Each structure stands twice: as structure tokens, then as C-alpha cells.
Amino acid sequence: MDRYDLLVIGAGPGGYVAAIRAAQLGMRVACVERWIGKDGKPALGGTCLNVGCIPSKALLESSEQYHRARHGLGAHGITVGEVSIDPAAMVARKDRIVAQFTGGIKGLFTKNGIAWLQGTARLLGDGQVQVTATDGAVQTVAAQHILIATGSRPTPLSVAPVDGEHIVDSAGALDFTAVPARLGIIGAGVIGLELGSVWSRLGSQVTLLEALPEFLPAADRAIAAIARKEFTAQGLDIRLGAKVTGAQVAAGQVAVDFEDAAGAQQAQFDRLIVAVGRQPVTDDLGLDAAGVSRDERGFIPVDGRFQTSAAGVYAIGDVVRGPMLAHRASEDGIAVAEGIAGQHCHVDYGTIPWIIYTWPEIAWVGRTEQALKAEGVPYVTGVFPFQANGRARAMEAAQGQVKLLAHAETDRVLGVHIIGPHASELIAEAVVAMEFCASAEDIARIVHAHPTLSEVLHEAALAAHRRAIHI
Secondary structure, three states, X not given: OOEEEEEEEXXXXXXXXXHHHHHHXXXXXXXXXXXXXXXXXXXXXXXXXXXXXXXXXXXXXXXHHHHHXXXXXXXXXXXXXXXXXXXXXXXXXXXXXXXXXXXXXHHHHHHOOXXXXXXXXXXXXXXXXXXXXXXXXXXXXXXXXXXXOOOEEEOOOOOOOOOOOOEEOOOHHHOOOOOOOEEEEEOOOHHHHHHHHHHHHOOOEEEEEXXXXXXXXXXXXXXXXXXXXXXXXXXOEEEXXXXXXXXXXXXXXXXXXXXXXXXXXXXXXXXXXXXXXXXXXXXXXXXXXXXXXXXXXXXXXXXXXOEOOOOOEEEOHHHOOOOOOHHHHHHHHHHHHHHHOOOOOOOOHXXXXXXXXXXXXXXXXXXXXXXXXXXXXXXXXXXXXXXXXHHHHHOOOOOOEEEEEEEOOOOEEEEXXXXXXXXXXXXXXXXXXHHOOOEHHHHHOOOOXXXXXXXXXXXXXXXXXXXXXXX
């Protein structure tokens, strides 16, 4: 029986990063992964790399370039001829990018001496794990430490069962080879908005049906209001308080029944995407046999060192409570590997950035204004629009604003919320500032290069104390 210091179950952004870090720290490491790629071959990277973060961003970039060529270049004095889109070629490009990165992780495993056990893992207890390969071959391995990093899957919706053709989940929506004339999306969260943006730019008439009465409830209310206005102007039909009650496929069309404030409604679509969230993959892992407990939603409770209820068994990423974000899972993986090695083990969940890769992008870190109000925390607000920023105007991308929240007494930055161009990159400065317990005054006194988009954050910090210069 092969024995390891650490056996990782799952090779997504949490699992493969944990495996690499543990190997760097001198451990003998194996990683079990069952993913089969589009080419029918085993693949590393999990959901994020194969059907999540990376492929969706590739399609978002392609659709954005197409939209800019059709509608955005005239303002720059650039005239182009007829612009067309080849969805199959766009998807093929996405697949090439995915293949490059999955191959890259395989190379990193080889470089770090990590054994890739291709198949499905099941805990047997007493540090033993059964691995069943895709061809049915079974082996049992042992490990001093076991890490569960099996990630999450799309949450199914019983009233709209996925058939893989007319009704798809978020993975299926990445492989359309033709632009649907009418696209319905159940769920107006991060995934629904990103996928809706892709296909709307390419010509689909997109309708998002959201059961909640609020738009983007996790975001700051002011940012969410701007976002809804921008997306509506782009042609996205966002219907809040719309509870789907059924979906039927007939004659190549999807009829969706839903109820809203006006009563029972029905809409017809060529394709329907179900994007109502994700759930942890913790079934069929043999958790009971190993003494690993789960809560009512399938999440695995862990302590501050990611230890489960079973000695020597850990869990990270989407299978434990917290934001289901790839970068959070990676940091979990590093922390648990270092903790096993006897080092400091900590992830600050209060400074994890959230990003929605629409256009304009949305990003935030820390507390929202509504949360501060609810908790009675005294705060000051600094807001500055991209409309007053020279770089944004030069880019023809001056939508949105930066909103900074600081404690009214200590001036410590409590939250930063951005909607605008390249918000995903700009938010990093706010994360660093908050990690170092910066004040609004600290950001205000840092010299920001001119002309750059980062000056909007600088001015927002100044605005927190009514000192903004350019407005």
C-alpha cells in the first residue's frame, strides 16, 4: 500500500495549490482527481479551470472585443468593415486556453513530485482512502493527513431540469456553437450576469429571472443600483421577484412559467441557462465512515486550522462555509499545508475581494454601507466617479464610481466598492490597504500616477474627508 504524508482529494484551485505548497514543504503528496475533459482525457484544474473562471473569462473577453469592434471604435475615429462572429471558433479558443493551463498544472505536479491518482476517492477511515480509476481498477492508499477539496457543482432546479441541449447549467452555457436569438437565464447573480453579458454582446435577447426582490443583495446598494441601470441600458432584461415554476421543451423551444408581482407569466426562449447557485460536493466520499460531519446543507464544519471532526482530515474551499471563490480556495490550500507543516495557518476572510466580470466590472472588499448601518458602526463615505477621470474618458469607459467607507472615529478603511473599467485590478490596492489596516488618509496621501484609473480610488479617499480635488 502506497503511503503519503498528505493525500488531497480534488485538484481544483484549492486542492492543486495545497498539493504544490505541501510538496514545497517537503511532504510526500498525492492528489486524487476524477475530472474528464472535453477531449475525453483526465484533466486537472477542477471546475474553475475547466468550466468556470478561466473559460468564462475567455468568452467574456471574446464577446467584449466583438462588441467593441461593432459599437465602440467609431468614437475613436476608427472605421471597420462588416464585423461577424464565429461562436464555434470562439469556443475553440476558449478550449485551447483551458488545455494550456490544465497541461501546466500537470507539469507543476511533475516538477514538485506530486502523484496524480486518476479516479474517484472514498474515505475508509484510519487514514486510508480507496481510489477507483475510470476503468474500474481499485487501489487503497494511506496518508497521515487527508485534505478534502472537492469543490462545488451547479445547484439543480427541479422545475427546470437540465437536458444538456435546450436547458443547460453554467458549464453547458460555455459551449454554445450558435448564438441563441432568445436566451433565458434563471438567476441574476454573478454567474447569470457574466453569462448573460457574453451572449447579449453577441446578439442574444437575454432575460434574467431572479427570484429575490433585490438585485445583487451581497453588493453595496449604491453599486448594485448603478449596475442594474448599466445592464438594463445594455439590453439585459432583469426581472426581480420572478419565481420560476416550470420549464418545458417543445418544438425546439423552452417555455418557462414564472410568477412575479403581476401574477403568473410565461416566456419563450431558444435556450435556458439554470444559474441559481452552487452546492458543495461532499456526497459519496465516505465521510461517515471516516467520522467527518456535515451540516444540513452538505458543508463540512472545520476549525481555524481547517480540521474537520475527524483527526487528520481537513477540508477547504467550496466544501466549507464561506465565499465560493477560487482565490479563497487557493489561500485555504496554502494555509492548511503550512498549518500541517507546523507553520502559521490563517486566512482573513474579511479582506477577500469579490468580482463580477461584466462590463463595467464590479468589485468590492470589506463591509457594505447597509451592513455598517445595520450594525451601528459610525462611518464616513467617499465617492468619486470615473466620469471625472482622464484615463477613463480617454478609454471611452467612464461609467461607474469608486465608493470608500471608513470608520468615522479611527478613519480605518472598512470597505471599498467599485463599478467601472478594470475594477478587478483596481480592487487589489484596496485589499492591500485593508490588510495593512490603512486609513482613508493613508490612501489619500499616497501619490497615484497620472493619468491612471487608480486616481479614482485616490480621489474617493480624499472625498471621505470632503477634500476631493477634481469634482
